[in-house]
Amino acid sequence: MSGHANVSPVLAIPGADPKLYNHDLAPVAPAGRTWGVFDIFAMWMSDVHSVGGYTFAASLFFLGLTGWEVLLAMAIGITAVYFLMNLIGGPSLKYGTPFPVVARMSFGVMGANLAASLRGIVGIVWYGVQTFFASKAVQVLVLTFYPAAEALTHSSFLGLSALGWFSFLFMWLFQLLIFLNGMETIRKFIDFCGPAVYLVMFALAIWILAQTGLSSLSLQLGPGGEGSAIGQMANAAMLIVAYFAALLLNFGDFARFAENERAMKVGNFLGLPVNFIVFAIITVIVTAGTVKVFGEAIMDPVSIVERIGNPWVVALGAVTFIVATMGINIVANFVSPAYDISNLYPEKIDFRRGGLITSILSVLVCPWIFVSSPQAITIFVGVFGAALGPMFGIMIADYYLVKRQHVVLEDLYTMSKDGSLHFQGGWNRRALIALAIAGSISIGLSLLGAYGVIIHVGDWGWLIGATLGALLYTALMRSLKAPSLSRSSATA
Incomplete structure (x- = not known):
């Protein structure tokens, strides 16, 4: 990204090792912190306002709880996410560094590559999946206005028809052109995405209400469930926390650009508790209305x-879906993954090249084959999703309990053995031990539960992993003697 017009000012780190430093991994300078309350708010709108987010929000109202119980569970779950996001955003906000660099604080300057790789793999796979979902909307758009294109759906190559390939590659290239312009273009694009989807959702809700009247304003979609309502509400709340598990690691990639702490916290409050619940209520109005209309x-x-049948309405819906999917794909x-891949080889890979590699790998995943296999999705979510919880717990425990929010900024970018984050050859073995133990338990519970071997822990696997990771890491780090942590504890 160096030399590109769309580049944020950064702080120069004297003596920074090129194995750990480039323009995109460097701390953002105060002049580069341009994201205000609305930008953070719009980022969360882009994340929530997707078809996946819509379906997820609607599904919560089919859990067998009353509508008001679901809303209360939602409020608890999304408020927990709000506080957790503020915690993980703290170090990036203070030091201006992205997630892979923050991971160096706990895993060591080289060990952070492991954490970044795990998060990067999750991002690459879902990037391909979301691009494929968006390409289906492109396909709908083409067939609506050019029915003769139906002929292109009869032959297939690697499981995708000619029209499918055209739609997928169109979506893939369209996203890439926007993404490669850098974070400032990304900020402007997501400022547009979230509000645009809201306009269409409000229009859809108004159309539904016009068809059904106010009688459709029911929050009760599913039949009453069995068992404890409190237990089901707790599960629903944890479902919401698990939904945001990936961003609970790398929110710092965005928080580093926030103007100040107020911008981050107010933007998070509007974008998470307020926005998520409003969007869920609109979702319920529309979904409940479809029962009467269709x-x-x-x-x-x-x-x-x-x-609805009107080709222009179909076009509007398809374009909105495309925009919404691009929004969540960015966030x-x-x-x-763009930052994570850059972190692996900073000398040669900047943010733009990392993004290009992300895009190429997302095609090689063949996401249309991946989403057709429920077993593949179950294993992938079980293994990688359960690994994200322990990483979050370790990073939070390290920054707030072990280092007391004090890190030597220069030590994030040095391979010197005297650096407080060098540990053993750049790897903090204690963090790796905590991750291995907590991750094994979290992944084991998740997979064994999914296949009915033991009681299904559902989405509590993330919380179990995060708590275990934090406790194990804190206990192991207590045995680490000075001088390794003396510099960081003495320096603000």
Whole structure:
């Protein structure tokens, strides 16, 4: 990204090792901190306002709880996410560094590559999956206005039709052109995405209400469930925390650009508790209305606009879906792998090249084959999702309990053995031990539960992993003697 017009000013680190430093991994200078409250708010709108987010929000109202119990569980879950996001954003806000550099604080200057790689793999796979979902909307758009393209759906190559390949590669290239312009263009794009999707969702809700009247304003979509309502509400709240698990690691990639702590916290408050609950209520109004209008509950907004029958409404719905998918792909699946891959080889790979590699790898995943295999998704989510919790717990425990929010900035970019973050050859073995033990338990519980071997822990696996990771890491680090931590504890 160096030399590109769309580059944020950064702080120069004298003597920084090129193995650990480039323009995109360097701390953002005060002049580069341009993200205000609205930008952070819009980032969360882009993350939540996707078809996946819509379906997820609607599904919570089918858990067998009353509508008000679901709303209360949502409020608890999303408020927990809000506080956790503020915690993980703290070090990036203070030092201006992205997630892979913050990971060096706990895992060591080289050990951070392991943490970044795990998060990067998750991002790359879901980037491909979301691009494929968006390409299906492109396909709907083409067939709506050019029905003769149906002929291109009869032959297939590697499991995808000619029209499917055209739609996927169009979406892939369209995203890439925006993403490679850098974080400032990304900021402007997501400022547009979230509000644009809201406009269409409000329009859809108004259309539904016009068809059904106020009688559709029911928050009760599913039949009453069995068992303790409190237990089900707790599960629903944890489901929300697990939904945000990936961003609970790399929110710092965005927080580093925030103007100040107030901008981050107010933006997070508007974007998480407020926005998530408002979006969920709109989702319920629309989903409940489809029961009366179409005779069944439709949880896919693209299917709703398709059934309206007007080609221009279908076009609007498809374009909105494309924009929404690009929004969540930026926030959740592109920025993190781009930084994570850059962190592996900073001398040769900057943010733009990392993003290009992310895009190429996302095609090699063949996401259309991946999403057709529920077993593959279950294993992937079980293994990688359960590993994210322990990493979060370790990083939070390290920064707030072990280092007391004090780190030597220069030590994040040095391979010197005297550096407080060098540990053993650049690897903090205590962090790796904590990650291995907590991750094994978390992944084991998740997979054994999924296959019915033991009681299914559901989405509590993330909390179990995060708590275990934090406790194990804190206990192991207590045995670490000075001088390794003396410099960091003495320096603000």
